[in-house]
Amino acid sequence: MPYELYYWPTIQGRGEFVRLALEEAGAEYVDVARGREEDGQGLGAMAALLEDPSIARPAYAPPFLRDGDVVIGQTAAILLYLGPRLGLAPAGEADRLWTHQIQLTVADVVAEAHDTHHPIAVSLTYEDQQPEALRRAKDFQANRIPEYLAWFDHVLGRNDGLHLVGGATTYADLSLFQLVDGLLYAFPRATERTLTENRHVAALHDAVRQRPRISAYLASPRRIPFNQQGIFRHYPELDP
Amino acid sequence: MPYELYYWPTIQGRGEFVRLALEEAGAEYVDVARGREEDGQGLGAMAALLEDPSIARPAYAPPFLRDGDVVIGQTAAILLYLGPRLGLAPAGEADRLWTHQIQLTVADVVAEAHDTHHPIAVSLTYEDQQPEALRRAKDFQANRIPEYLAWFDHVLGRNDGLHLVGGATTYADLSLFQLVDGLLYAFPRATERTLTENRHVAALHDAVRQRPRISAYLASPRRIPFNQQGIFRHYPELDP
Incomplete structure (x- = not known):
């Protein structure tokens, strides 16, 4: 079953650290909030997992990752989990x-x-x-x-x-x-x-x-360009 | 061998999250930067581990913990390491x-x-x-x-x-x-x-x-009082 990444669909943001790991490993994943609502994806699917009061372990905020029954929030914790599974962490x-x-x-x-x-x-x-x-x-x-x-x-x-x-x-x-x-x-x-x-x-x-895989990813439409809604923003007045 | 905690000696700060875990577990530990220079402790011992260019894996900043050969920085990573060892983390x-x-x-x-x-x-x-x-x-x-x-x-x-x-x-x-x-x-x-x-x-x-152990710790001189150098500071004008 593919990993499911939940993150804001229009920015790189913190989700990008997870996307890069998944891409480098060639892992199967769905970037859920970028999918279509009629497929059960989109922002609605993300909001449901964040806001449904029946969720016992909601993330405080995106990104979060679903792998079967496991849902993990906090970028660093997601990578701690994924690292060994994707061959992107050392052994000891x-x-x-x-x-x-x-x-x-x-x-x-x-x-x-x-x-x-x-x-x-x-x-x-x-x-x-x-x-x-x-x-x-x-x-x-x-x-x-x-x-x-x-x-x-x-x-x-x-x-x-x-x-x-x-x-x-x-x-x-x-x-x-x-x-x-x-x-x-x-x-x-x-x-x-x-x-x-x-x-x-x-x-x-x-x-x-x-x-190779990062280069292909960066050239693909899966890589969202930097923009003025993300974490890294270019305002000329801040970079004099 | 006791755990060695390295953190600023005059504030609770981020180090306090580690101190509380060690205290709750009744673990043996040395709060190194609060020790005496003549015992090889104090701020000098902390600075040496942060700044000595021969250190291959220096923490970016305190707190960090030494357990034998392992040195770990970042509060959350320290607790990830200590949790199972102190009986303060779940099993799975x-x-x-x-x-x-x-x-x-x-x-x-x-x-x-x-x-x-x-x-x-x-x-x-x-x-x-x-x-x-x-x-x-x-x-x-x-x-x-x-x-x-x-x-x-x-x-x-x-x-x-x-x-x-x-x-x-x-x-x-x-x-x-x-x-x-x-x-x-x-x-x-x-x-x-x-x-x-x-x-x-x-x-x-x-x-x-x-x-019991937290209560005893809070009443002891090991608990540094909140003050105006730490992370949590009380400025009346900020709490109107």
């Missing part, structure tokens, strides 16, 4: 925890990237919090992108320079690719500049993009 | 993932609570971002505390009303206690009001506080 407990720890650090950067355009409230539009966004985005580019990318670069350099964990691609590598891809979209100048000082990260971004 | 994979998913949702609220006083940058003081903090704290109390606590309340109500997962205390219960305790300190009015509508959460907070 300590190595798997380390991979997960890296993923959780990616998630921290993602949350901070989101808050550059929503520093006050998710219930408000960007325009309603633009002055605060200008301030937060400036600090994010000056301090946070460099700090985080330097950490990933150190981890890559202390491993084999090509993978974050061990000698094969893990979901953490795919997630770092996606993080860098998003940062390049949202803050191209600051990110390009930071990448020149973090060559392992830049090389990993290139290498993952060229992996 | 799906139940363990669900416990972890709840912990990750607690972590999301913790990050948002932190950003009520630091909505712009961790590199700035609260006073340097007070106007933005006023705005963010208002939304957090009006929308986010009610949304999150309602979710935890639903989860409790759909389980046995007393535990988040199964029929015994897990680290998720301890973490929800700590989250509510922090919210009550930072935003007493909004949190009290929200708890009257989420009685399972209020009851769990009371029940965990009264567990």
